[in-house]
Amino acid sequence: MIAQQLVKIVGEGVKHLYGQEPGTGLPGLEKTKKEIPGDFTIVVFPLVRFSRKSPETTAREIGEYLLETVPEIASFNVIKGFLNLVLKDDFWLEFLNQARRQKKFGCLKPRHEDPIIVEYSSPNTNKPLHLGHIRNNLLGHSLSEILKANGHRVIRVNLVNDRGIHICKSMLAYMKWGNGETPLSAGMKGDHLIGKYYVLFNQYFKTEVHDLMEKGLTEEEAEKQAPLIREAREILRKWEAKDPETRDLWKKMNDWVYEGFNETYRNLGITFDKTYYESNTYLLGKELVQKGLDAEILKEKEDGSVWADLREEGLDEKLLLRSDGTSVYMTQDLGTAQSRYETFHPSSMIYVVGNEQNYHFDVLRLILKKLGKSYADHVFHCSYGMVELPEGKMKSREGTVVDADALMEEMYATAETTTRELGKADEMEPSEARELFHAIGMGALKYFILKVDPKKNMLFDPRESIDFNGNTGPFIQYTHARIHSLLRRAALTGLDLSSNVNSSLTLLPLEKEILKKLYLFPEAVQQAGDELSPAIIANYVYDLAKGFNQFYQEIPVLKEEDPEKLLLRLALTQLTGLAIRQAMVLLGIQVPTRM
RNA sequence: GGUCCCGUAGCUCAGCUGGAUAGAGCAACAGCCUUCUAAGCUGUGGGUCGCGCGUUCGAAUCGCGCCGGGAUCACCA
Known part of the structure; x- marks a missing residue:
């Protein structure tokens, strides 16, 4: 991608101009701020120590160098120590053409490699699911999709606590x-x-x-x-x-x-992909503990209980077998980790579990390490925060939980009411309408939960219903439906959208804005995968949808008489629609084509 | 008490691998539908980024110390 190339060329430029290798860590390319002309910005302050010149001069010199070296660069400007680069329109238009040829824009092709195991949900079979479980399930599902989009093979597992x-x-x-x-x-x-x-x-x-x-x-x-x-x-x-x-x-x-x-x-x-039951796995791990005991990694106390000593690591001792020989939660988790490693040879194991178990997973990893397990470093706890009510934490025993089924029903009902009020269901078949209400209700709920950084606690106020306007799931769904409405109308005129856009066209500012946003989609997918954070996708897709609506409102698409410009705008519309749908798949949210 | 996480607008959240004037949405107010879906768009008001010190050319972002909130430290799972 151009970003990496530019960073590299800046390094070469510094060497060429000032005779020194800047080495690692120096150059950083960022998006140019809104009000300032430019597409990408290089902050040259760190380079001043090589040039021994003022930031402005340094920026200008590097700018000149880049302008000569990189054909995609149209011009540059310097504000203080900021070197703002403007790319040629044909760079963006080429990107548009190339992105449209991809099967799944933004996603990497599946690689043939060891799978990643993602464990989530893990319910207890003594009560129905509540809002906390919903967060867990949505995160687990979305993470799995995000990892797949990053080219990984994913095995989704559920460990049911049935005993x-x-x-x-x-x-x-x-x-x-x-x-x-x-x-x-x-x-x-x-x-x-x-x-x-x-x-x-x-x-x-x-x-x-x-x-x-x-x-x-x-x-x-x-x-x-x-x-x-x-x-x-x-x-x-x-x-x-x-x-x-x-x-x-x-x-x-x-x-x-x-x-x-x-x-x-x-x-x-x-x-x-696979469901485990604790009634089958709760005895796993004893063997592992016995081996650790034989190897004198673990120790037995006088009463016969077995412990791992983690005091050197700054933690306490941890019980692994009770004095009567029965095992505890930790023992079982050691055993299932080993068993999964043996069956699947995963490249990593991700556990989507609430942050109240941070300590448990620290201990789990340490003990695996002590036992000499090579995969210990590939065990990740995807820790997420609690869903809190205005009164505080939800507690099953005190009945202050938000029931999952009731909440979903309510979301459906709100979606139905709102949609009917807007008159949007008037001409729909009942079955189509029901699908739509479900998609919108669930879209609102899922987006509401996934847009928040997983590691943070989040607040849910049952008295205020989840919004359908603004930064919400339905907003993004609506944008998608709007895009499809445009594309349907375009199809009626018999236009052929498959041909390439003429890359020598001049872009309007709002057209370029969307292209710049679309350009960032693959990065967002990658970052979400690296950080195990669906919130990155959610915030990205909101920004994209927002940008498209601005474009849509300001620039007429189908009224355009110049066929090349018309094609450009429709191609832009189409790719945005694809990116929105793709992003929403990663969040597990459906996107209707009309609403 | 030890360890970990969090503290950004009235509310819910972005931004945190250091960079330009800290961004959205909701709520409030004012505009935009005879023109591609108004679940939309545009604008106004709203901030000592918990507090203090330090590092730096530059700190919401990094470090230390406080304050406030939460989690956790079971022969529970």
Whole structure:
């Protein structure tokens, strides 16, 4: 690309003019600021120490050198230490022609190499998904798409947490108060039904704890001795002993939950290549720990528990096997990492997990390293922030969660109302209209979440509905629909869009603006991949759509009488449409062709 | 208490690998539909970039110290 070439040539220029190699790190090419004439800018301050001249003189000299050397450069200007370069219009027009020939503009071709494993979602099967899970799922899905666009092979995996004491709590509550209720008889999605019993358990449990504390127990003692928790623990014991009755109920209830989850996933547009279940993987890792013990990397304490000592690394000791020989969460994660490494030989493993588990993943990586695993350095925790409500953090037990299904329904309803008010659904088939409402509702939700830097906490106010105007998903979708409307009209006139644009045309400022933005799309895709950040794509595509709307509003396209200019504008329109669609695919958002 | 993350306009967020006058959207106000979709476009107002010190020709951006918010440090997952 021209950017890298220019940087290189600047280096050569410095050597030619001042006899010194600037070496690494010096030159930096940036976009020229809006109000200043120019396309790219070189900040020459760092080069002054080679030239031993004023910034202005240095900039002028390098400018002259570039003007002579680089045929694409039309002119330059110098403001203080800033060297602003103007490229010839035919450079931009050539770019337009070349970009239009690409199959998938902005994306790299798939390379044949080891895959990247992206783990996300990882739900518990004792309650329905909420807004936090939505952020996780959207991030995981989008990251997978972004990595693919960067030429990687991606394996998307889901590790379902289908066993453990929390599941037993729902089971116990169901046994006690369920009366044989089923999703069908209750008219509820399976995950919501199970969630109901989880809440029920916690209500009764809370009362028990309260009563015990009245009798003088501390909270901690009460929580351990409450009859309900003892019963739940007994169910867990039976489950681990493979008691048939317990296992049957467990399976039945989990299947209900999966049916519910699948519906939620379908609405979200999320899929996986492989699903793991903890009930199958929770014993993994013991072998690994044993080997570490044999090699004296790990140590056993007197009571038989096994630990990794991370104090030299600035962390604490970490338990890997309890004194009774059973394993913990960390043990399992060590085991699944090893198992995935053996099956897929991934180039890296990315875990999309909330930032509350930052410590866990630091420890995981350290232990893998201690155990001498070469892949330890290729384990990445894609850590994202909490979704907060105006009152603070969402808490399942206190019922202050925003339910995923309810939220999606609401988004759909808002999309329908808004669209109908605008009269845009009037001439649509009911099925087309339904698809549109879904696309817009989900587009608004997804964009709202993905435009925020993943690592930051974000705020969601349920009282204010998610916007459809301004920097939003529907805004971008609308721009796309508008583009298609233009292209449809153009098609009616029988124009052939496939031929190349004449590269000796002169560009209007707004036309060039869009070309400059389009030029940045491949970079945005790459940066999003490097930083594991869909937000970069979201902000990019908003900027592009905004730019197109300005162009659209100011410059008539179809009224243009000069056929070459008409072709240019339509080509511009078409490529923008492609870039928007491509970017939105990376975000997992559908783009309607009319709305 | 230790470690990590965050603090930018009334609100939600960009910008953070140091660069020119700190940007959007929402909300408020004022314009633009007999002309390609007004879910749009244009304009006005709104800022000690938490505070202080340092590094630098140059700091929202880097370093240190405070202040404020969050997460985490289980024989839970």
